[in-house]
Amino acid sequence: DGGITQSPKYLFRKEGQNVTLSCEQNLNHDAMYWYRQDPGQGLRLIYYSQIVNDFQKGDIAEGYSVSREKKESFPLTVTSAQKNPTAFYLCATTSVRGQGGNQPQHFGDGTRLSIL
Amino acid sequence: AQSVTQLDSHVSVSEGTPVLLRCNYSSSYSPSLFWYVQHPNKGLQLLLKYTSAATLVKGINGFEAEFKKSETSFHLTKPSAHMSDAAEYFCVVSGGTALIFGKGTTLSVSS
Numbered sequence: 001d002g003g004i005t006q007s008p009k010y011l012f013r014k015e016g017q018n019v020t021l022s023c024e025q026n027l028n029h030d031a032m033y034w035y036r037q038d039p040g041q042g043l044r045l046i047y048y049s050q051i052v053n054d055f056q057k058g059d060i061a062e063g064y065s066v067s068r069e070k071k072e073s074f075p076l077t078v079t080s081a082q083k084n085p086t087a088f089y090l091c092a093t094t095s096v097r098g099q100g101g102n103q104p105q106h107f108g109d110g111t112r113l114s115i116l
Numbered sequence: 117a118q119s120v121t122q123l124d125s126h127v128s129v130s131e132g133t134p135v136l137l138r139c140n141y142s143s144s145y146s147p148s149l150f151w152y153v154q155h156p157n158k159g160l161q162l163l164l165k166y167t168s169a170a171t172l173v174k175g176i177n178g179f180e181a182e183f184k185k186s187e188t189s190f191h192l193t194k195p196s197a198h199m200s201d202a203a204e205y206f207c208v209v210s211g212g213t214a215l216i217f218g219k220g221t222t223l224s225v226s227s
Contacts, residue, residue, distance in 0.1 A: 004159075033214065040125065042206060042217040043160075050213070058214065090159055104150060105215060107159030 003027065006091050006108035012116045013078065013085060021076045021111045023091035030095065032074035033105065036060060037088040046089075049074055078113060088112050118143045120209045122218035130226050135179075135194040137221045139207030142188060148210035149190045151181055154220075155203045163205075166190065177201070197225050 007022045023032065031050045035043040045058030049068040063082025068074050078085045089112075092105040123138040141147060148167045152160040164175025171183045181192045190207060202225045207218040 006159075035217075040219060042219040044217075045214050048214055056213075088157075092160075103148075104162045104165055105160075107161070109159045110157065112157070 004091055004093060004106060004108035006089075006111050008111060009109070011111055011113045013113060014116050016080045018077055018079050019113070021078070021089055021091075021113070023074045023076065023108060024072055025074075025091075025093050025106075026072065027093055027095070027106060028071070029093035029106070030071070031093060032068070033092040033094075034058075034064075034066065034074070034076045035090045035092065037090060037110075043090065046076065086114050118147065118209050118211045118216050120207050120216055120218040122205075122207050122221050124221050125219070126222045126224070128224040128226065129197045131199055132196050135192070135197045135201065135223065137192040137205050137207075137223065139190045139192065139218060140188050141190060141207070141209045143209060149181075149183065150208040150215070151175065151179070151190075151192050152206045152208060153203050154206065160206065163192070197223075199225050199227065201225055 004025045013019045033048040034046040037043050044060050046064050047066040049055035055066050055068050065077045088110050090110045091108045094103045094105045096103050119142045121140045150165045151163040153163050154160045163179050164173045166173045166183045174180045179194050181190050204220045204222050206220050208215045
């Protein structure tokens with residue numbers, strides 16, 4: 001089945017540790033996005049990528065890093081510089097490069113990150 | 117700049133009664149608008165989208181929304197609520213290369 005797979009579903013981070021959240025898609029979509037969701041705040045854009053080997057910062061990129069080495073994969077690393085990482089992280093894709101703001105986005109089921 | 121405001125953080129209805137979730141938007145150009153639904157610990161699912169065709173947009177599960185340019189509104193409605201409609205709903209406006217999300221409205225449905 002076509003879709004977006006995020007793993008793990010739950011993740012715990014120790015003080016000073018970097019953790020990586022996985023996002024894999026088999027929809028053959030060009031553009032991929034990472035959002036952070038906090039209660040009562042909606043979704044905020046962390047990073048997005050419209051093509052392999054290229055990505056742009058969103059509104060809250062500090063303390064996060066990404067890579068886009070393959071079309072299917074867009075992993076997000078939460079670094080130790082992110083002092084408040086506890087949140088629900090959502091990956092999304094859209095089919096049309098450069099039109100991510102005008103086309104519907106497809107979402108994975110998210111990863112919930114907590115601090116130990 | 118584009119922005120979206122969901123006017124109610126929480127709406128409670130009884131099963132079988134109408135649902136109204138309110139959304140106002142601000143955009144410097146003719147926007148694309150979306151409503152998404154999110155069930156607990158899940159991703160977002162597209163309910164409907166407006167992209168400058170008909171102003172009354174029909175979506176999945178009996179939901180519809182009306183684009184009113186004069187009021188800069190895009191309210192979501194359903195004639196009769198079902199228990200399975202209990203979820204969080206997001207109004208979203210196009211923002212160039214990415215979407216801009218409202219803060220969400222939690223819909224509770226009681227029997």
